[in-house]
Structure formats: structure tokens, C-alpha cells
Amino acid sequence: xxxxxxxxxxxxxxxxxxxxxxxxxxxxxxxxxxxxxxxxxxxxxxxxxxxxxxxxxxxxxxxxxxxxxxxxxxxxxxxxxxxxxxxxxxxxxxxxxxxxxxxxxxxxxxxxxxxxxxxxxxxxxxxxxxxxxxxxxxxxxxxxxxxxxxxxxxxxxxxxxxxxxxxxxxxxxxxxxxxxxxxxxxxxxxxxxxxxxxxxxxxxxxxxxxxxxxxxxxxxxxxxxxxxxxxxxxxxxxxxxxxxxxxxxxxxxxxxxxxxxxxxxxxxxxxxxxxxxxxxxxxxxxxxxxxxxxxxx
Numbered sequence: 001x002x003x004x005x006x007x008x009x010x011x012x013x014x015x016x017x018x019x020x021x022x023x024x025x026x027x028x029x030x031x032x033x034x035x036x037x038x039x040x041x042x043x044x045x046x047x048x049x050x051x052x053x054x055x056x057x058x059x060x061x062x063x064x065x066x067x068x069x070x071x072x073x074x075x076x077x078x079x080x081x082x083x084x085x086x087x088x089x090x091x092x093x094x095x096x097x098x099x100x101x102x103x104x105x106x107x108x109x110x111x112x113x114x115x116x117x118x119x120x121x122x123x124x125x126x127x128x129x130x131x132x133x134x135x136x137x138x139x140x141x142x143x144x145x146x147x148x149x150x151x152x153x154x155x156x157x158x159x160x161x162x163x164x165x166x167x168x169x170x171x172x173x174x175x176x177x178x179x180x181x182x183x184x185x186x187x188x189x190x191x192x193x194x195x196x197x198x199x200x201x202x203x204x205x206x207x208x209x210x211x212x213x214x215x216x217x218x219x220x221x222x223x224x225x226x227x228x229x230x231x232x233x234x235x236x237x238x239x240x241x242x243x244x245x246x247x248x249x250x251x252x253x254x255x256x257x258x259x260x261x262x263x264x265x266x267x268x269x270x271x272x273x274x275x276x277x278x279x280x281x282x283x284x285x286x287x288x289x290x291x292x293x294x295x296x297x
Contacts, residue, residue: 004140154203161206177212178205184212 134182136144155174178185183187185208188197194211201207221231 150202151204154205154207157203158205158209159247163210174205174209178208185209186217188212188215 121130158174158178159170162173167173175183177183180186188210188211189198198204198207198211217228221228
């Protein structure tokens, strides 16, 4: 028999037919034994049926629900993971494309510069104003070597100077001030006067750092001597005032004793002055002269 996807098996027990029983001797047994045997022969035989063991469905239902939940969550996680992977791939493709386009633009710019130079050369040859480039002389080569040596020496001298001033990373600071693409000196060197000042100095890199610091000072304190003087005076006065205030407070804390406040329980111990104490008092009548002894009419 099949019920709710569960098979219940029932055992069929076959009972053999009862054999003939020879009644006992009435002389030996009592009469009730014969009656019991006669009733036993006539009683129908009952076939016992084993009860089907029904397993509890609680665990089955729980297992089914958990499996269904896992099946529902796993596709969601898979979708999210695939979305993140797709976004990462799209971002990488965009970055690669931007790098490729930038490289192409750089190459196109270089080719354009070469083409413009060739066009200018061709135009000068057509106009008759073209001059062949001269080979560098021995003097030019020696001067370039001296300039390169002076530049390298001033670079390491600038590193030593910043290290002596207490800069944590002096080498990186020199790059950030002078050599880097975003360094302030890269914009300042466009001024011919500044470039002439730096190149003619004995230590060009240190001079370039001085130029950068001067530009920062002008930006902070102003471009004229008057504005610089006023800004410096204001800054110094603020520092002196703060330092003076700090010192005065420290001295007051050290020299001024703390006043002990006595707690008054009440006026029970207070008494008035006696007659004798009142007579002993030297207080005279109040007059203008007693109040203002230095006042002259």
C-alpha cells in the first residue's frame, strides 16, 4: 500500500489449522479443562497485523526547506559575483583603452613636431634664409660638461642643505621643489630673468630652491616690502602675545598661594563688643579730613 510517497509493508502471517487435541483423562483433570479446550477449538483464529512504522516528517521537511534556501541563495551569489567580475573587467578595459589613447596622442604629438620642424626647414630653404646647423665647438663641449658637473654637484649640495634643516626626506623634497613635473620651479623657470639667475649661480639647484621659497613668501606675505613688513609684524606680535600670556600664567600658578576657604558652620560663636571694648576703640568721628587726608581746600 502506498501513502504520501511512503511504502508501508504488511506481513501476512499464516496460522496452521489446529490439530485435534486428545482430551485429557477426566479422572486426572478437572472438568473445566475440557470446557476450555472445547472453546479453544471453536474460537476463530485472528491474524495479527504488524503496524506500519511511520517516520516523522519534521526532519524531511526541514531538509527540504534548507535545500530550497540554498538553491535560492546560490543563484543570487552567483549573479552578484558575475556582476562584480563584469564591472572589474569593464574597468580594466576602460583603463587599458585610456592608456592606449594617451600613448597614441603622445606619438601623434611627436610626429607633428617633427613634421612642423621639417616644414619650417623647407620654408627656410625656399626663402633662402636657411642656415646649416653648426657643429659644437670644443669650447661649447667643455662648457656643457662644466655646467653638467656644476648641476650634479649643486643637486647633492641641496640634499645636504635640506637634511641639515631637518627635512625628513631631503632627496624627495628636492625633486618636489625643482625636478618633478608638478614642482613649483617648473613654472617659475619660464621667466627668463629667473632662469638667468639660476643658471649663472655657482649652485643652480640651491638657487632654484631659494627662488621657490621667495615665491612662496611673496604669496604668503605680499609682493611689496610694505606688505611683507606689515604681515611679519602682525605674525610676530601674535606669537609674542601668546608666549607672554603663557609665561605670565605659569608665574601666577607658581607664586600665588591658593586661598583656603574656611567653612562657617553658623553664628553661634559670634558675640558683640562689651562696653569696655567699645571705650578702648580709637575710632573718632568721621570727617572729610579723615576720609581724604591729602585733600586741600
